[in-house]
Amino acid sequence: MLTRNDIDRRQLADGIEVWIVQFGSLGNINTAFIDRATNTVVLVDPYSGKKWLSALKSENLTPTHIIVTHTHRDHTAGIQYLMKSCPEIELWGHEKSNYPKILSRPLFKQLNYTHYWNHPPHTSEEWKAGGITLQATHTPGHAPGHLTFHGHGVFHAGDLLFTQRSGRVDLPGGDPEMHWKSVSLARQILSNLPAEWRLIPGHNYEWIDGRELCWVSFADALEHNLALTSPNLEAFEMLDFLRFDDELAEY
Numbered sequence: 001m002l003t004r005n006d007i008d009r010r011q012l013a014d015g016i017e018v019w020i021v022q023f024g025s026l027g028n029i030n031t032a033f034i035d036r037a038t039n040t041v042v043l044v045d046p047y048s049g050k051k052w053l054s055a056l057k058s059e060n061l062t063p064t065h066i067i068v069t070h071t072h073r074d075h076t077a078g079i080q081y082l083m084k085s086c087p088e089i090e091l092w093g094h095e096k097s098n099y100p101k102i103l104s105r106p107l108f109k110q111l112n113y114t115h116y117w118n119h120p121p122h123t124s125e126e127w128k129a130g131g132i133t134l135q136a137t138h139t140p141g142h143a144p145g146h147l148t149f150h151g152h153g154v155f156h157a158g159d160l161l162f163t164q165r166s167g168r169v170d171l172p173g174g175d176p177e178m179h180w181k182s183v184s185l186a187r188q189i190l191s192n193l194p195a196e197w198r199l200i201p202g203h204n205y206e207w208i209d210g211r212e213l214c215w216v217s218f219a220d221a222l223e224h225n226l227a228l229t230s231p232n233l234e235a236f237e238m239l240d241f242l243r244f245d246d247e248l249a250e251y
């Protein structure tokens, strides 16, 4: 059960609600965009189908869309349950995100998208559902076909960026140079939007003061995030969190 205290809820001037929830032992963060006027509920990377359904049902809401940053299993855990429970739901991701190598199956979930994006790396596409408008930006590097979503006061970063760090690049399908280009594009996007907008990481790994936060302002991220503040690829490549000794420790 999700209680009201588990959900960071904000209603924006345009009528769209943004809910942010942390799930599981890896600190996965989910975002929901809700437009009550058109009964549209968009879930990003749902971790628990059951918990999302019951939290939404208690307010007479039903999920209508799932959008996926990437297909690592901790970002897709709730999808099967939601697809079964809500047959009309649309499942969106990038066509490159289904990683084909059979030995990587423990890490990647194969998804049957009802709809998919196929735009090239480091480009954005506008996406609309009801009154919700998001930019889906193709940001590979941590994983193939990785996407970020921004609009309605937030940038949902998936595993492109955490509050202080960025996603790792040493898992199958990872690519340090592409990741750096994706981080550089994110820096540009964040710099051109209001400083008080919120960066929502894929996991709530620790912020500069040790707190595990579900979001930080763009201003704080641009000042303190070690990937965003790296001056060039060489400096970025030296960051110690891009590669871990234990491959399965965190993803």
Ligand SMILES: [Fe+2]
Residues within 6 Å of the ligand: 070, 072, 142, 143, 159, 167, 251
């Ligand atoms: Fe990941």
